[in-house]
Amino acid sequence: MEATIEVSGLRKSFGRTVALDGMTFSVRPGLVTGFVGPNGAGKSTTMRVILGLNAANEGTALISGKPYHRLRHPLSHVGSLLDAAALHSSRSARGHLLWLAHSQGMSARRVDEVLELVGLTSAARRKAGGYSLGMRQRLGIAAALLGDPATVMLDEPFNGMDPEGIVWIRGFLRSLAAQGRAVLVSSHLMSELEDTADHLVAVGRGKVIADSSVADLIGAASGSRVAVRTTAPQDTMRVLAVAGATVAAIGRDTITVSGLAPDRIVTVLNEGAVPFSEVSAHRATLEEAYMELTRNAVEFRAAMPTEVAR
């Protein structure tokens, strides 16, 4: 059976708070799909509904074509990390995983395999209560992988990770997708998903506002802009603007230019005796692409965290 998640028309309210308002998207195998949006947009609630932890008022959520409660061996279909803090702090990491594994009829050998996969072997016998948040995230990911699931769903796994952990998790997510798994990862920081996500589902106020490949998003946000690196940004902007270009400073020494071809830019800078070290096609960051995407979505921008007791 193919690894997929299909969410269709989900609606969910908590009292008067509308958490999901027609959430619809799908997650395909072999790709890392970033699930992004501001606090309170409905990412965690969607994941909880997919896992059958919250009942939707309307709509369907299917994993490999079935609702969670109809999967025969759920952990071999879907592994999830929703809350890295949810563990017995007095148990060792290995003890925690053994307890989970035994309750699902899985072997101690699998526990040691997943500990190795997430780089926790040497810390496996320490009490999980003494783990840093980054180590807890790794332990949560190990637990998610116990059943060797076709679909992996992680809620903000970058939280609390140090730079080395972030680099590790990026590579790890990519390798899970390369093995053909469907990977859904929520985040509210685009920078975390840079060079990791293939596809982006952006949500605001309980519904999808964009569902697109990252390559298309970055392509659209990059446009036909050219990046110029220079030690003289003011002079560069002045001479290019006089030549008819639209210019914007995007860093201390980088300017983006539209309206002039790269060879013309070089000519203009040379004629103006303005120093530059690079003229190249501008590639927008995922953050820029996201801002571009959400610029017109007034409703999305207005989405703010709602203070409601969980």
Ligand SMILES: Nc1ncnc2c1ncn2[C@@H]1O[C@H](COP(=O)(O)OP(=O)(O)OP(=O)(O)O)[C@@H](O)[C@H]1O
């Ligand atoms: N158990 C609950 N009881 C009441 N309201 C809830 C509950 N769970 C979620 N909500 C509300 O539903 C909305 C969506 O919350 P959700 O946690 O799904 O958003 P999120 O996108 O995951 O946010 P974050 O990025 O902060 O984790 C919010 O307004 C939230 O306060």
